Amino acid sequence: MDHHTLQKAQCFQGNLEKIAKSTHLVRMGHCLPGTMEKTSKDGTAGVPNLQLYDVKTGTCLKSFIQKKMQNWCPSWSDDEIICARNVNNEVHFFENNNFNTIANKLHLQKVNDFNLSPGSQPYKVAVYVPGSKGAPSFVRLYQYPNFAGPQAALANKSFFKADKVTMLWNKKATAVLVIASTDVDKTGASYYGEQTLHYIATNGESAVVQLPKNGPIYDVVWNSGSTEFCAVYGFMPAKATVFNLKCDPVFDFGTGPRNAAFYSPHGHILVLAGFGNLRGQMEVWDVKNYKLISKPVASDSTYFAWCPDGEHILTATCAPRLRVNNGYKIWHYTGSLLHKYDVPSNGELWQVSWQPFLDGVFPAKTIMYQAVPSEVPSEEPKVATAYRPPALRNKPVTNSKLHEDEPPQNMKPHPGSDKPLSKTALKNQRKHEAKKAAKQEARSDSASTPVIPQSVPRNTITQSVSGDPEVDKKIKNLKKKLKAIEQLKEQAASGKQLEKNQLEKIQKETALLRELEDLELGI
Template sequence: MAPPSPVLAVRASHGTLLRSGPPSCDEYSTFQRDNGRSRFVAFSNDGSLFGWCSGDKVNVVKVADGSSVQSLDLPKTAILEFSPLGSVLATWQPYSKTQDNPQGETNLQLWDLHTGTCLKTFYQKKVQGWCPNWSDDESVAVRNVNNELHFFENNDFNTIANKLHLQKVSEFVLSPGPQPCKVAVYVPGSKGAPSFVRLYQYPNFGGPTCALANKSFFKSDRVTMLWNRKATAVLVTASVEVDKSGASYYGEQMLHYLGINGETAVVQLAKNGPIYDVVWSPSSSEFCVVYGFMPAKATVYNLKCDPVFDFGTGPRNAAFYSPQGHILLLAGFGNLRARWSNGYKVWHYTGTVLYKEDIPEGAELWEVLWQPFPNGTFPERPIKYQAAPSELGTTEAKPAQVYRPPALRNKPATASSKLHEEEPPQNLKPSLAGDKQLSKTALKNQKKREAKKAAKQDTKTDAPPLHSDPPSACPAPTCGDPETDKKIKNVKKKLKAIEQLKEQQAAGKPLEKNQLEKMQKEAQLLQELEDLELGV
């Protein structure tokens, strides 16, 4: 039996619709397009159900034939989510209260999708962590309520089956896969105490000694926790909002590993800078991290947190494994979306564009989702290295021109004129052929050496020219006026800072208002630099 063809859900200002997958990508005939401005769309975990908030109702239909499952009168609903088996629909609307009702109304509802009845309502003021977290078989569900995790069994939300009390617990994630279910919990540090993540097996919550693993660390305002598919380990990305060293506008991140066997480790990253993405392989035996100041590095690690392959550097901030785990996609996405001439494309994995849709002028594209399928639905196919035929071309784009100061224009490019050094993947490095993988200690020392090297380079850049240079050396061009030379140096410094901001923006990092204003002065600074260098 041939595997099914997935569909695409498209949410835009001119309506919500479903499209069949490649090669036709026609509008799905069994789904009646909703011409309203939907607030949210979602598929069930197995892709059999599709739901959306139309602004006056919450609708759920079967994807196969478009037949209605439920239509609920919930005009204020902003978000919805299906339970793993598609038996419960969770809906959330912004919390509000009035003078007549100072306590407000319950704003989190759980609905039985088979009968359309409301199973339970809760108060849930914050949108963060609004939805209960279910085990895959729906035998366990959990909510965070005032320093406690409340556990429910078999979708009976009127009875709390178990509680896990941890002062100031802020994040939790249930493990995937079969029972016994496990839960990862995070408690932020306070008053000089470190933050910590613990792994428990439900319902063994007798105290810290019952934890499967425990990892304490400083420098953590928030975390993201990611279980692997086999529920044997968790990766924790810990972030602080402010980097006290001043090395980054965007705080600092560290990556931690916890195994249910009690093993913990800090993942040693070979380049300074933010962590953009962390993904587990479907095999649960390795994970990929995209990290470091642009151009970012991408490295695959094993369960001992040792690097097994380094992809070098490039303009990327995201990684995706194929469902079978035999293809890894590295990609770079910007953080700004134009309100005109926007659209989406469907690619073949070899880079060929299979379908392209441009959104009409005056309309806005908000979201595009692939229909999900259960694990094992699609068989692994042999990888082809020849692009699939298409009339729409490929993903290859013209290389962008790198900014070069006026003094270096019309001159041959040299290694010293590069803004940063590109690093190829490890299998394309001749000097590393046959070398053994770096150990954790070697990676840590390498990282320190790179930081010292960068600091020395900055010192050399800011230092005045040495008069003891040999006659053959090429000193920086000057105009003979120390005051003008100082102005030139200051302008170049500002342009370099703008270039760094542009790289950070391209990497998907949001910029502050003052940083955006600084970028707008680039043309003015370039003109000023040309005027100053006329006499050089």
């Protein structure tokens, strides 16, 4: 990796203050950044505790009185022409950084949060109002500054079970994904509450995204083309699924130790990762062909970022999240570790980021599957062995799993079909494919079929796979009973006196053979 590429990673130490966009600094608190003074108890105005500064000149542009700690930070549009702030049942909009005049107001009773759309004009805003007294919560989409009248909203989606929401605009500002969360799961299924995923488009369409596995929603990300999104969800091992704009599943990545997803800047590569309390395993996927590229491991990572060139990946271990083994690594998406920096033991790394570039500076390149060469030795993580009590340490290890891993599965509809297969259709399709594969295997092995003893009926040992576990289980049990009957008949032929219950078993042979024949004919 050349020196120019390494310079793209700029490291910063120290506690960074909250910076909104490029030219404004937001300071919360009268004395120290990141703190807020209490307002007066007697109801008087109190001292302004929220200041907006011009970063270039250091001038304080405006001071506000902010009473709530939640959702206090103002938000700018990407071009910084408008700025919005949540204030007592209203969202206030300022234009051209003139904070002495409120240009527009969006009034909604008990409005709790808002999110400005990315990109340039026309600006859009998503607002969230929590439910109360049996009424549902809702998210509405508006186009700035058209806020007046009951028909002003572009779209509306109401839902229950929402103590708070996370609203995610796609890059083209045509749709929003809403993660609705409750603090407590009343069903008792989860200690961490309950979460649901909703889709709202500016054309008025909305839907609930059906997630096949129960459990928390760890991450949801849009691809750069705004045509699909990926959700990571479900109790561990978590599932990851790509959905289209109709909220239909396109590809299921199966289950694995992951809790985050990251699309490359060009949207052609997707990284599924397990950070935090997981081991740092990453899966790098080609999302055009849905093919696995590499599986590097970045242990103890607290930060992940794609380089704007769409080829290199940055992972870092930063304080205060982790104060040991601070440093950063630069990877190629094919799994090669290209550069590693470890912070000295007397220092701490607080932040690391790529040098920013404008969109379009780096064109998308053809995806490679062969790992690029690297002079940095690969670090194979030590695999921790499971604890074994002393009584079992000298005995053979049995392969047992707490969970059945689900493999990746293409969910796209077959040619000539408008809709993806339903769960039942997919299940029947898997049974049919398993049955077909078993028959092909049986044909290939027919030439090497062992000689069957004459004393054992041929239909009692003929292998058959139905594709249905329950049917296979019944066939296996019937064959087991018939084999035991044959052994009893051999004992009787040798002159051994059989018990009454053993004679009764022999009498059931005809019925068992008939039942077995019926099951095998149904395969």
